[in-house]
Amino acid sequence: MSRAAVPGLPSRHPIGAQLPALYADDDFAQRFTAGLDTVLAPVFATLDNLTAYLDPRVAPADFLAWLASWVGAADDPQWPEELRREAVARAVELHRRRGTRHGLVECLRLALGAHAEVTGDGGAVWSSTPGAGLPPPSPDGPLVRVWPGRGTRIDPDRVREIVRAMCPVHTVCRVEILPGPPADEGR
Numbered sequence: 001m002s003r004a005a006v007p008g009l010p011s012r013h014p015i016g017a018q019l020p021a022l023y024a025d026d027d028f029a030q031r032f033t034a035g036l037d038t039v040l041a042p043v044f045a046t047l048d049n050l051t052a053y054l055d056p057r058v059a060p061a062d063f064l065a066w067l068a069s070w071v072g073a074a075d076d077p078q079w080p081e082e083l084r085r086e087a088v089a090r091a092v093e094l095h096r097r098r099g100t101r102h103g104l105v106e107c108l109r110l111a112l113g114a115h116a117e118v119t120g121d122g123g124a125v126w127s128s129t130p131g132a133g134l135p136p137p138s139p140d141g142p143l144v145r146v147w148p149g150r151g152t153r154i155d156p157d158r159v160r161e162i163v164r165a166m167c168p169v170h171t172v173c174r175v176e177i178l179p180g181p182p183a184d185e186g187r
Helices: 027-048 061-071 081-089 091-096 101-112 156-166
Strands: 115-119 143-147 174-177
Touching: 061 081, 061 091, 081 091, 081 101, 091 101, 101 115, 101 143, 101 156, 143 156, 156 174
Parallel strands: 143 174
Antiparallel strands: 115 143
């Protein structure tokens, strides 16, 4: 979609009608301002619909990358348009959940169409006893299991990149890519 001059787009605010009475009957002034109306009509149309341009659900497709940059959303031009719109619309929610299990699972679902589950923890502990010793380091960090959804293939490098970006800095997440949903292991 282009916001350039659109042939035949009428101006909602014609300049000729706003000129002083002296120029109302002047043919040259009316033709000159009609040319300006043609140039300004798309600008007025854009300004009149500005709220639609800022709403990722209805914004023009070429505006999505710009909106994504405003809210820090992931935007991959190769994603389907519907997925790009959802990523922009949910950017604030995903930022709020960054570093959590739910946030990681949602990010993997949104970015890759993959299903995921996170087990284990990052080894964060606390003590109510002042001066207590540090706990032993956790031998295993969180385990992120990922399997395909939407009938797509999973790119292991992209999964690791997303997990690295979404996991808290103090944790080392292990990634396991499965061909299908994990079998119930008696949990």
